[in-house]
Amino acid sequence: MFAPETGYANVLREEACLPAAVIKASALENNILWMQRYADKRGVSLAPHGKTSMTPWIFRQQQKAGAWAIGVGSAWQAQAAMACGINRVLMANQLVGKANMALVSQLKKQYPDTDILCLVDSLDNARTLAAFFSERQQTLDVLIELGVSGGRCGCRTADEALALAGNVSQLPALRLRGLELYEGVLHGHDPQPQIETLLREAADLACRMEKYVDGEFILTGAGTVWYDVVCNIWLAAEKPAHCRIVIRPGCYITHDNGIYQQAQNELMARDSIACDIGGNLAPALELVAMVQSVPEPSLAVVNFGKRDAAFDAGLPQPVAHYREGKMLALKFGALTSTGIMDQHCMLQREPESDVSVGDIIIFGTSHPCLTFDKWKTLYLVDENYNILESLDTVF
Amino acid sequence: MFAPETGYANVLREEACLPAAVIKASALENNILWMQRYADKRGVSLAPHGKTSMTPWIFRQQQKAGAWAIGVGSAWQAQAAMACGINRVLMANQLVGKANMALVSQLKKQYPDTDILCLVDSLDNARTLAAFFSERQQTLDVLIELGVSGGRCGCRTADEALALAGNVSQLPALRLRGLELYEGVLHGHDPQPQIETLLREAADLACRMEKYVDGEFILTGAGTVWYDVVCNIWLAAEKPAHCRIVIRPGCYITHDNGIYQQAQNELMARDSIACDIGGNLAPALELVAMVQSVPEPSLAVVNFGKRDAAFDAGLPQPVAHYREGKMLALKFGALTSTGIMDQHCMLQREPESDVSVGDIIIFGTSHPCLTFDKWKTLYLVDENYNILESLDTVF
Numbered sequence: 001m002f003a004p005e006t007g008y009a010n011v012l013r014e015e016a017c018l019p020a021a022v023i024k025a026s027a028l029e030n031n032i033l034w035m036q037r038y039a040d041k042r043g044v045s046l047a048p049h050g051k052t053s054m055t056p057w058i059f060r061q062q063q064k065a066g067a068w069a070i071g072v073g074s075a076w077q078a079q080a081a082m083a084c085g086i087n088r089v090l091m092a093n094q095l096v097g098k099a100n101m102a103l104v105s106q107l108k109k110q111y112p113d114t115d116i117l118c119l120v121d122s123l124d125n126a127r128t129l130a131a132f133f134s135e136r137q138q139t140l141d142v143l144i145e146l147g148v149s150g151g152r153c154g155c156r157t158a159d160e161a162l163a164l165a166g167n168v169s170q171l172p173a174l175r176l177r178g179l180e181l182y183e184g185v186l187h188g189h190d191p192q193p194q195i196e197t198l199l200r201e202a203a204d205l206a207c208r209m210e211k212y213v214d215g216e217f218i219l220t221g222a223g224t225v226w227y228d229v230v231c232n233i234w235l236a237a238e239k240p241a242h243c244r245i246v247i248r249p250g251c252y253i254t255h256d257n258g259i260y261q262q263a264q265n266e267l268m269a270r271d272s273i274a275c276d277i278g279g280n281l282a283p284a285l286e287l288v289a290m291v292q293s294v295p296e297p298s299l300a301v302v303n304f305g306k307r308d309a310a311f312d313a314g315l316p317q318p319v320a321h322y323r324e325g326k327m328l329a330l331k332f333g334a335l336t337s338t339g340i341m342d343q344h345c346m347l348q349r350e351p352e353s354d355v356s357v358g359d360i361i362i363f364g365t366s367h368p369c370l371t372f373d374k375w376k377t378l379y380l381v382d383e384n385y386n387i388l389e390s391l392d393t394v395f
Numbered sequence: 396m397f398a399p400e401t402g403y404a405n406v407l408r409e410e411a412c413l414p415a416a417v418i419k420a421s422a423l424e425n426n427i428l429w430m431q432r433y434a435d436k437r438g439v440s441l442a443p444h445g446k447t448s449m450t451p452w453i454f455r456q457q458q459k460a461g462a463w464a465i466g467v468g469s470a471w472q473a474q475a476a477m478a479c480g481i482n483r484v485l486m487a488n489q490l491v492g493k494a495n496m497a498l499v500s501q502l503k504k505q506y507p508d509t510d511i512l513c514l515v516d517s518l519d520n521a522r523t524l525a526a527f528f529s530e531r532q533q534t535l536d537v538l539i540e541l542g543v544s545g546g547r548c549g550c551r552t553a554d555e556a557l558a559l560a561g562n563v564s565q566l567p568a569l570r571l572r573g574l575e576l577y578e579g580v581l582h583g584h585d586p587q588p589q590i591e592t593l594l595r596e597a598a599d600l601a602c603r604m605e606k607y608v609d610g611e612f613i614l615t616g617a618g619t620v621w622y623d624v625v626c627n628i629w630l631a632a633e634k635p636a637h638c639r640i641v642i643r644p645g646c647y648i649t650h651d652n653g654i655y656q657q658a659q660n661e662l663m664a665r666d667s668i669a670c671d672i673g674g675n676l677a678p679a680l681e682l683v684a685m686v687q688s689v690p691e692p693s694l695a696v697v698n699f700g701k702r703d704a705a706f707d708a709g710l711p712q713p714v715a716h717y718r719e720g721k722m723l724a725l726k727f728g729a730l731t732s733t734g735i736m737d738q739h740c741m742l743q744r745e746p747e748s749d750v751s752v753g754d755i756i757i758f759g760t761s762h763p764c765l766t767f768d769k770w771k772t773l774y775l776v777d778e779n780y781n782i783l784e785s786l787d788t789v790f
Contacts, residue, residue, distance in 0.1 A: 017495050290492050307765075
């Protein structure tokens, strides 16, 4: 990268290789603060799911803003978070395999002041963990996972979860800290009633489990766009005496122009508290790419593809058009992504659209997780696309 | 990783964190040699598409086995190939953007003995390249790209391609080396007749373009599973006097258990030469993962997901089942991947199947490109899943 004019390399001046994934600094900061404000306003703790970005620089900003923990999905991700100074890691997943257990054991030695929690949903797994960690004279902090029939992991009934909690409390080397669920496995046209039922069941289960937990009881959900519903139900429900509610949204960090934007719009429509705190999440993650070929009047080919962006929840779509550093008008629907290959994206053009080889097109994305994981480095940019920082990911 | 017994860490003994992506050394070597033998037998040059693996160790094995070049899709990938000692890089894509051009310019300085070629399909792009490289007193080697209507990049007619070749030959700093196409844009129930027509058109165009090319004329296609058809048509066609046919298959390197296996089966059925050389491609890339939850009699949850494997051409499917290092019988259809989330795969189980938390399941994959690009490191393993090498990718 070179930056002859301002000291900052500029993406629109082609001072970085394109395609590039950029994060708008102001939108990122907005999102970090907005979600923290939301959690604070509700009086719950925030454990942003770090697997979305796997970007240590972002983890640190989230912690600095007040996050209670960073959520991860594997021992390997826990290591990445702890190595960059995160004080509490909520591994919202089962810990299986000797090598993964050995890694957690080593992390507990290396970072004795860091709190690390994981999930259990079977006696088999609990016994294996108990044997492994008692042999090493260490204690592993666990939450019971409550699941739903036809869902993912988790005990299928409250009774089963309660029985497992009782067993875990008797096993050596395990410390039971509370209860976890992932309501995102409930789908369909209107999953909200089912989600509310599950949340009420969890609060009731937490009361029955309370006797197995010393001190604070952690009750955690909302690794999804239902964080308002989780707060509503759990704040109103009868709970253990010392109960910490922890919400775990992840994709809010960059938001998007697709599935998460739609979900947040629905949340803003139903949740007056989200409206009251002012502002809203803003799309922060963009893909900056270049037109490499205009082979037909109705087609332009842009130099990014499946290797560069998520494509499982709608294709990235153009949000801005630049030529030689100047923004051109981009009429809604004038350029539409219609196909994607490994390294090419096909844009359908309206006949009157003006597109040339070398033009820069900026794309909004849908489903940030699977765009982040394509990049070793993303650029933090200001509103003028000056590169403020190179953000390394640790996938 | 630790390896108390053999000196090699073993994946099945849980001496590496799971999930892990592994490449079977014998199958990889088989595939490298098989495809080289095929190219040698046909008397054509092989430029394996390196973007599939983006693994320098593999590039070097391909070059050592006789590959004429490594194919790449971007300037950034060209840099990765040249940095690991590759002598000729065929960038089967347009070079656009000042930063990408600057990178190629710098690579040409840094590796003066390395041959690097890219594609042009428009006069706009050719003029920009000519201005950029003549200003730096460098010469850029280019191939004209021939495309098809409704396809991707490339001139849409032979006349257009010929006119562009004439113009390129007049521009400073550009050296025309030949003609490229990517027949993979032709889809449908039976694309072979269309592919053959395109190949014949390209050979004819090459004869008309010959006057603009000094020395050897490079005629290249087959970045697909149609490498036999490309050889058949071009070897039989009238061509420029000094013509080097270059085929560019990529996914053969690890082959797969999905779309590429099916395509290769079709090729073996139609191409007697592929049969004559003996052997065949073998699936080399596997995902080794662990059962983390068995929450219902018909469901097991395995600890990998969209973050670990391609899912755009069929889900990874179980090919082997281990418990405490011992292989269990895996009846065809007894375990079937039916759903995938970011970090979980849902396996439907036949009721009588025996699956426990902590079991290792090995999965075959479909579409290797999008599995490779999920990993910073893959393990090269022997038949017993001992780890022979850690192979770093450079995505």
